[in-house]
Amino acid sequence: MTIQTVLIANRGEIAVRVARACAEAGIRSVAVYADQDVDAMHVRAADAAVALDGTTAADTYLDIPSLLAAARASGADAVHPGYGFLSESAAFARAVEEAGLTWIGPTPESIEQLGDKVSARRIAIAAGAPLAPGIDRPLEGADEAVAFAREHGLPVVIKAAFGGGGRGMRIARTLEEVPDAFDAASREAVGAFGRGECFVERYLEHPRHVEAQVLGDGRGTVVVVGDRDCSLQRRSQKLVEEAPAPGLTPEQRTRIHEAAHDICAAVDYRGAGTVEFLLASDGTIAFLEVNTRLQVEHPVTELVTGTDLVREQLRIAAGLGISFAETPEPVGHAIELRVNAEDPGRGFLPSPGRIERLRVPGGPGVRWDAGVEAGDRVEAAFDSLAAKLIVHAPDRDAALVRLRRAIGELEVDGVATVASFALAVLDEPAFSTDGFAVSTQWIEAELMPRLEPQLRPAPAPQDALRRVAIEVDGRRVVLGLPDALLAAAAGAGGADGGSGAPASAARDESVLEAPVPGTLVRWLVDDGATVAEGDAVAVLDAMKMETTVVAHRAGTLARSVEEGATTAIGDALGRIA
Template sequence: MTRIRTVLIANRGEIAVRVARACAEAGIRSVAVYADQDVDALHVRVADAAIALEGTTAAETYLDIPSLLAAATASGADAVHPGYGFLSERADFARAVEDAGLTWIGPTPASIESLGDKASARRIAIAAGAPVVPGIDRPLADAAEAVAFAREHGLPVVVKAAFGGGGRGMRVARTLEEVPEAFAAATREAVAAFGRGECLVERFLEHPRHVEVQVLGDGRGGVVVVGDRDCSLQRRGQKLLEEAPAPQLDDAQRARIHAAARAVCSAVDYRGAGTVELLLARDGTLAFLEVNARLQVEHPVTEAVTGVDLVREQLRIAEGLGPSFTATPAPRGHAIELRVNAEDPGRGFLPSPGRIEALRVPGGPGVRWDAGVEAGDRVEAAFDSLIAKLVVHAPDRDAALARLRRALGELEVVGVPTTAAFARAVLDEPAFATATFAASTQWVEAEVMPRIEPQLRASPVPSAALRRIAIEVDGRRVVLGLPDAVLAAASGGGAAGLALDDAGVDAAALEAPAPGTLVRWLVDDGATVVEGERVAVLDAMKMETPVVAHRAGTLARAIAEGATVAAGAAIARIA
């Protein structure tokens, strides 16, 4: 048995807060890490200690393995919890942690390699007897290979990142002409989110449900199924609302998906918490999708109906004790989770970073609020848009829906648009709210989004980057990281250098819909465009967002590919 005393949390936001709280309850010291703009973030305030990673991008900070290992050494940590996203499914990070003599709170590097690679996971699933759809069991060489697959097996197809998850690096093509761009977009997004661009292709099931199984493995072939969830309410392949147990599953279907999940994870001697994801078509066809070798964003709904603390179980398994139970717990009641993202559903779920000016959190019986922010905090443009998770638990699904409706009535977020507007709309949809539950993974975009009104845009906030200054204290060199605003005030600069343009609105200006990086121009400089035409692609909060022409005319580019822009900044003029 390995006794864990100090955990470095290699993540940020809501999940870092969640892990720090679990550590506190277990009597374990927690250490946060932070990018410059997260210097005063909630996860930093909640942890027992915090170490700066000295950078502003994910690549410089939460994806930088040497910096994270250095932080672990500096803080005296003897274990690392990766959370979800970032490096949580990177075998090289897990191996580097173990090579440094630290305890990795997660699956073994070998399991991450075999399951994190979707091609390898697919082969394991086939060997374990899990159902699959037609696909290529290795990364694609190029877009032409994806086109050839579509010609042979038919449309639609899905191109998706071989390494990673969370809906990023995934594109659906319904015509042969769309396949090359789907490959290019999925590759770009995979590189931005996971640092690797390899992609797979599979037949795409139209209008399926997304069902997943939560497991815990002891690392020696023993796997216990904790429960199942439905995560069908998605946009662009990313989940918005999840519930447990999955509704409208009969006993045979439930037994089959549980058995498939157990078999796949037992085949690799899975250790810790993981999730096996499957698609369920309307005709009852089941298809293995992937294994997320980490904790899921939606793990609280399973915790609510089973009484299992999955993070505490992760800590226990990492210490060599194995899960605290061996049989699937009988679910008690029903739980629903809403991801409260800083996005505007009325504008196609456009990412909307900014400052949370005011926040009223719902409470009462059966309500849980897992957040990474408080009132006054910023939602940073460089990172994920998730700000909190609203979880409700009640005796049955109808009661849970009523409780969610009540909790949403209490929730108030001022300063940034949120997906709460989506939830309020979806609760009025019979396809979701009735006992028959007819929602699918494409239902939100096809049926709900067109009826949601846009919200007020978030106001721009100043950069939170730090400027580092070396000073001497008692003969020792110390580096201070200070926000630019503090330095400006100290130097008497105030708002010097700022200028306002009083010339009025430029009707020809094509504005960036969100802050981010322009990753690709889709039309040439000087091209003639029509209103509504896609002209560029913006990487905003780790998601690709199209920029469309606001009017017809001749486009003149104002910035180059790779440039960083603020929301509302002119990226081109259409004359």
């Protein structure tokens, strides 16, 4: 079977990565885009692009009918889902195949079996994989999670059965926290994945996060490509990843590789996938989940094994199988930093906006995978990941030196980034090769209190897109035009961009401002309640993460925004008098 045109059902960095792999394979690529992505880097990188007519993830990158319509309109014969969005949706995979297209990923049945964390636990048990205690079915409610915690002890973790990437996951260390953790995990899972089923298991304190990359041909052959450490996380989402995982004993590495192989072989796995484990300080290994897709951190495995995982995905989908039969021997060491538009000094608060200037690192052993260039926006409606900085060197110490040099070359103006956090990590003894002692909670527990806030850039205006019907040679054509252009054409805007507007009024100190653009998903206190400075008062869903809004002063809260409302940075959510 020959694949000729691939629709990339995603955006940002991963869509650019897939488009480049298609170009090298001689395959035509088609991008899709939400309104605000009309001139995004992934659109420019593809051979063609199709509009999805919307501004939210639900209306665009998560809308299966729109994506299938884009595939039909572009003449695509295959679909690559990237990571995130619908990449682990069995319904999308099945719809693609039923439309007569090639799905570049696992079969819908494998996604259902492994993507559902409850079902995956059962498969892991049958395969003899190590596991933490847990309930092997969706919870019926918060009370059931409380009962589990009473029986098996604390802490516990509530996880979305169909989640991933740390979303839809909450840790509870007291019985009183369990109901709220269940509600928050369910709510976040619905927003990110469209399904809110959750399960519970014992939580290992201060574990490392170790994972194995696998490839399967769908006909019984599964190859473990290597392992990675992804322990440096904030909000249970990875920030720094490396390969191979440092400090594993030969027995631990063998146990992880064998368990990953056996779990995937049990379902005749097809394509790229990752089996994740927790490694406790006492050496206990516990199966975590299977991600039935390509991972954000796949470049570190590519660099130490000489494997192009996206090209392997294309080969497997075309029926050509895997290009190698055994686990490659890793060469050197690779480290990846996710260059997120976030301010570590403000609790990794998302920082969307326009990238005014960008200087990209280079030189030996440096790879830059990006979804933005200078002049592009990091969109508030989507993920905060702007780019990935990956280095490769003969050993881990050399890779750390190279990473420090590359971060020093990186310059970004217009949005805050995690670069300062990465430099702080490199100075930490716990991250050194000899004293490697980080865990999945290490950033928040040890490092975050010492990080300084960055100068906060002014939020860039949102470029709205308006669709206008026109006639060309007797045919109706719809053009999507920026509002600013239409305003200028109508004479509504001045040549100075509106700089003659009157100065803004003095800042009202009583206003409770939205710290990020997003959606107000929940008020935590009643209207008219008395609050103290620092009290949590609301929850915003921003850039696919929940952000807690705290009271900036003590007083009486008067709410002015309803739950479900969309807000911009600095918008008044209410007032504290």
